[in-house]
Amino acid sequence: MRKSIYHTCVSVLALGVALPCAGAAQAQDMADDAAEAVADEGEDQGLNTIVVTAAAGNRTQIESSISVTAIDDSIIQNFQPASEAEIFRLLPGIQTPGTSGPGGNSNIAVRGLPVATGGSPFVQLQEDGLPMVLFGDIQFGNNDYWTRFDATTATVEAVRGGSATTLASQAPGAVINYISHTGAREGGYVQVNKGVDYNDTRVDFRYGGPLAEGLNFHIGGFFQRGRDMLGVDYTINDAIQVKGNITKEFEDGASFLRLFFKVADTQGINYTGAPALADFSNGKITNIRAFPGFDGRSQSNYSIYNQEQLILNREGNFERVGLNGISTEQQYLGAHLHWEFGDNITVDNRARYSDVSGGFSSPFLNIAPTSSVLGSTVNGATVASIRYANGPRAGQLFTGALLDNNVNVTTNIRDLGALVNDLVVAGEFDIGTMQLTARGGFFYMDQTIAMDWHVNRSTRELSGNNPAQLDLFDAAGNQLTFQGISGYNNNWGSCCARDYDLGYTNTAPYAQLVLDHERFNLDASIRFERIAASGFTIAGGNTFLVSPDPSRPNLRIEAITANGARETLDYARSYTSWSLGALFKASSDLSVFARASRGGRFNADRQTVGGKIANNGALCTGAQALAGANGCSADGVTPSVDFVNQYELGVKARGELGGGDWTAEFTLLKGDFSQSTFELSATRCPNGTGGCVIDSNFRSKGFEFFGTYRNGGLSLVSNVTFSDSERQLSGAANYTRAPFIPDFSYSLSASYDFGDLATLGLSATGQSSVVDDALREFEGDTTVNASLRVNALENLQVGLNVYNLFDVYDLRGNGATLINGAANPAVISGTPVPGRTVMANVRLSF
Template identity: 30%
Template sequence: MTKKLVFLAFAPVVLVTAFTPALAAEHGSGSEDVVVTQAQPARAPASIAGAQQVFSTGVARGRDPLDSATSTSALRQSEIQVLGARNLGDILRNIPGIRTESSTGDGSSAYTIRGLPLASGGSKYMQIQEDGLPVLEFGDFFNGATDIFIRADFNLSAVEAIRGGSASTFASNSPGGLINLISRTGDVEGGAVQLTTGLDYDSDRVDFHYGAPITDTLRFHMGGFYRLGEGQRQVGFDAYEGGQFRFNVTKQFANGYVRLSGKYLDDRSPHYLPGPVRITGTNDQPVFGSFNGYDVRRASMLSGYLGDLINLDAGNNPVRLPISQGQDAQVRSIGVESQFDVRDWTITHRARYSEVAGGTTRNLVAAIHSGSALPASLGGGTGTFSYATGPRAGQVISNLGTMNGNGLVVASALNRIDSSDLGNLISDLRATRAFTLPGGELTLTGGLYNSTQNYESDWLYGNHLQDVAADGQSALINYTNAAGVPQSQDGYLGFNRSGSTAFFRRKYDVQYDITAPYGSINYRFGKVAIGASVRYDLGQVNGNLYGADLGGGRVGIRPFDFNGNGIISAAESRTAFTPLDRPAPVDYAYDYISYSTGINYRVSEPFALFARYSRGARAAADKVLFSNKVSMIDGSMPDPEDGYDIVEQLEGGFKYRTPVLTVNVTGFSADTEDTNVQAGAITTDREYTAYGVEAEAAWRRGAFSLTGGVTWTQAEIVSDKFNAAVAGMVPRRQPDFIFQATPQYETRLFTVGANIIGSTSSWVQDVNLMKMPGFTLVNAFVQFRPMDRVQFMLNANNLFDEVAFIEITTPSVPANGIGLGRAANGRTISLSARFDF
């Protein structure tokens, strides 16, 4: 990123700060509504349902939600604490309207909202932010999803969510909604230290935070965490290791403030992918279960016995990458936020520069075979099979059909998606002014958003055979054909994705530049408020692609002597490399307009009605590259409309709030375009429609409180340019109902309760042949406060150890009963001790 871009991002802060003293003396303090969330001590009660909260995410200015024509939710730190969430996905699934497929680990969960399509991982239509700016401009980079690079810890003050509405005009690439993680800022002196350990799984973690005023006009906050352990599933090594440190310093002036913030994240966690699932019965009445030696709730195809990933790196040099790398994130960022009142205008500016890198080392199961019925490509089971790694390395497997009590042989792709540069520079400058008019108030807002997002990623694949074993002891298998010729080396059939091609050996080196002016107008008179907003996104995409997938004579396969014995084995002859000398350019531009308009009627103090129509879009990112959407000759995009997908939404509902009861109900409908990937190349070019109702409520009486929500969705694939047969089908894994509820009983001495989440059944794939069962998971918690500022918490996730399938890849009941899928983690119990000071 150039010095010019850095200057443009941070210059507004410098200029406003420089003129602050004179402006402050002339105009005094402003009246802009802001969120001020104090640090919560351990004994703090849960939020009272009727307490008024100012909501500031995805809107022109912070307002009471009952005065805004939007559908919003917020979780405060004290509420998040009792959820016992193991990752960000566990937190977000407690927000109505949001569907979270969270069982992959700390990152790469899939998120969507209001029935918008979820064709691949990450978060395409819903943007995840930290303090009002996106962590990544695009939330669904292949194996580079936003939640890999963000952690919820004690720095977190609240999570705000806006569904639909003005999210499409107050942020780029967020037509479905916004999730904003808001940090503590040291308003009140205090901090906490918490130690957490897994009682029935291997995990140890320490969290801390502290903030305080330094002077009357200067305050700070800092905090972070560190953790280590195998984690919730049996993998045979420490799959979790690392931590985060964040800080901010705020300087208050008479008419505003300036805040400097920083973040350092260096953390790794496993990437749990689908594994063997026993599927029997019929498509109408399927029966799902586990195989001997592989409990879908606790096992993983990851294993310490797999050894290092052997491959050629991005520069085509031999490399060994530890499987323990998992999903690793390295983030270094610095940000500046300022807000000042200047001649009746409130000027707000946020800017952040982030160096983001990491990636995913994972084990992707391609096929699962019964050892007694291997395919012809593996000699139909003839020849010799032996262990290649682990304590039994070199031992011949006498009977594949009885191996480990399940007789399963897995063909997998051990791979590394190396995101060497996902850094970005983001700036958002806006000005707001409220004008008093006869009978009402007119609020005008204008702003300019700029971002530069890098995307440099290398795909390194190897393919191998392995067994299915318990306790993280799966090992690689060697195969020698009936003629006595080894067909594998150290368990690898090839140092490529599969067969004898270089499919998926790719390199991306692309930069996305976005400029988006936006504005809004809101007129409030009496009990009525009407408003409209508009945004114009202009994007420029430049860079290069490398890979045999580009065609044009690019081969990408050559022999390489990995073991250095001077002999090229069959496996070594199948080595994929990146043709770095033959790039394909990327050079295209796009632009689109988003708009939103709504009306709010505050019928009475506790009751409001609202309605809104919005049109937004999500710009195409890596999913259209390596496809015919972008020319391999000059990098242009022949059809400009391929540069973005449109989302149109209509919503309306009511909000009711008293000191003891809050109820919000919103009906919605959405029409969506989606160009996406389900298996590496463009496989869907669709239109979807969805409608439904989302409802949330909170009630408190004395020591008892209950919060919860339910979302009913009816979704349909309207059309698909590549597969007309799926028109009229329900999108895969879209249930009719998702729900959550948190009842709790709280006294000064203790709190006891549960967080209940679940969904009804859904189709496993778009062809609608077989359904995946619904589930209800109960996460129970007990907090005990024996003395002031001391708290112990016992948390049990999936208390009843239910089998809850999140994903089934197999479209119908297989003849051999061997399927592929992923389930939620089984029961895990943790104990925490917290001290507040």
């Protein structure tokens, strides 16, 4: 599967540059320059920024009948995000806890349309107008693994709903686009960021400018190494990323060719949760606080005694691998050709070939009573005692009341590379006093998803201070586990000892018409999506016994390998998305818009190993599933595409207040969708068993607000999202409150620039309560950050950032679980934001 991409990548990329083609994000060179000017000089464009993401590409925010927000790099740096997903909390309509850590693995919802299982099913992340991965919820390959904010990013722009459904694939909820500096303005900086009260160092750098007449370049990136804000006792964050581009402007002053490259080798911790104490009464969980001996704000279950594990690899051999969070290896080459024929015809092409691989290797957390393990059956014997397997108490009896018996996960992401090309030809024509813009495009992306999973059944002590592994013994003193592992590849059963190599080819012709009048514009667009699936998956076979220690042949442990049921994919699915919008220009400072959209997204690898693929490689029909025919046990056709219906009514305005300038965007929302997806975790499946299909209907209504205010040295940016979101499970008569979606989420960023002396910044992000699957309510909270930057010398700036200034235990409710509500206080589990930490930085600008 991979060979065909290698053989064609060079020729297709070259054709993509040479032929008259274009991208989904119609980024004109002037728009790139404007974005860079905003980032470089902090200029407030007051809704005059040209929208370049999933849009017409030649209209400003106030003239576009879509919900769109652009955040420049200075705002993001003031906000001090602790993870990629936490950046998205600055964007209205995007709902994510942002507590998964710098490695990623966040659930990113949008506009109250929840994430049924994991990942970002309705949100596409782009770099310079093209997606890094086609699907946002690839199992153990979520889209936030592959994109990192660094000094090369000028602006993060987000389009929610609307034209995201038709001008991008697999993104009916939103497109979030990282737009790069292009060297339109000469300059750059080097900044060293050093943890004051924790061990982590990051160096960010960028530089760009002219190489010759009509030839610009930009290059930058970051280096990072350390033990993270949670104080892991070994190097867990270890990353390098370098990105660059070079732009050749042609003699007409409008056409250009831009080449991109990226090289990244990253390793970052993903936070897997911690125990906590809380008050529990009348279904409400309040006063959430740290658990004795395991404070999730500053500790984790990553341990020097469990920083590696033995896995039974896909060749059937034992292999020792590190537990280092999420790692990525990426290289890509890309190109953007923009060509103008006269005054009214433009042709654009964006193309990229990426070589991507990586891994996910982490200790998950599950809090269980020790009594539930004693007396259980492990490897054919009854557990009578538990002893420390390593650490300072190695060999001693374990007598704690609670322990952690969750999985050690290692997934080998062998290949997640892709070839993507996006083409548009656009024309502008005068019709009386109006202008008609016609746009036709063609999108192509070939995505490989090749992985093998190794999910070991593990037992360790419940501690945030280098927890030791625990070995289990029977009454005769026979050891039943090895280094705390009681099973290889078998934690979630035969479903998840899987090996697969899948290919998905997405082709999509699309068209857009925009009729623009002095007082209004009308917008209609349509996209015809077709996805062809190929490749294979192999599930786990029968359980057998293995001896992990050659010196102890009598120590036999259960194992599963991927030698079970095989699925061969050979099917295609086609569907249509559309969007209609209208905008009324009440004045140059006020516009009102309305939009209706219906967008689809394809369920890719989550359709596999769930009884949805027939023996002949086709998707199973509902009739086949009911009859148990052709190897079918579940309907594959109906849920292969999830459709999202959205309706929007919005206002965009700007003006002057108290000598300063303000902008405001307010949008009323309503939406719904149905989703059927495979869930591997026992925590979400009925009866506590892993590997199930979850069918749900969702509906939501609410609003989103984004506002800015600038007055001299004062700058304010705020957003609020309200969602009344509900879920109806398959077979249920009624809708209930959707799990893990807050009614309110919000952020505020404020800074004051004291001339050439210093800049003081404050930011806050928070949310209201959420409910779990059982409708138990977890309270929300707010995290406040502070920053101070002092201009010590010309071009030299020193700074201090304080994250979580008030050291709140802000759980945000993402996947929070009630462990023991009968205890006083109750024991719960969840992932809080890191506690108060201080970082110093020094920046040299040039």
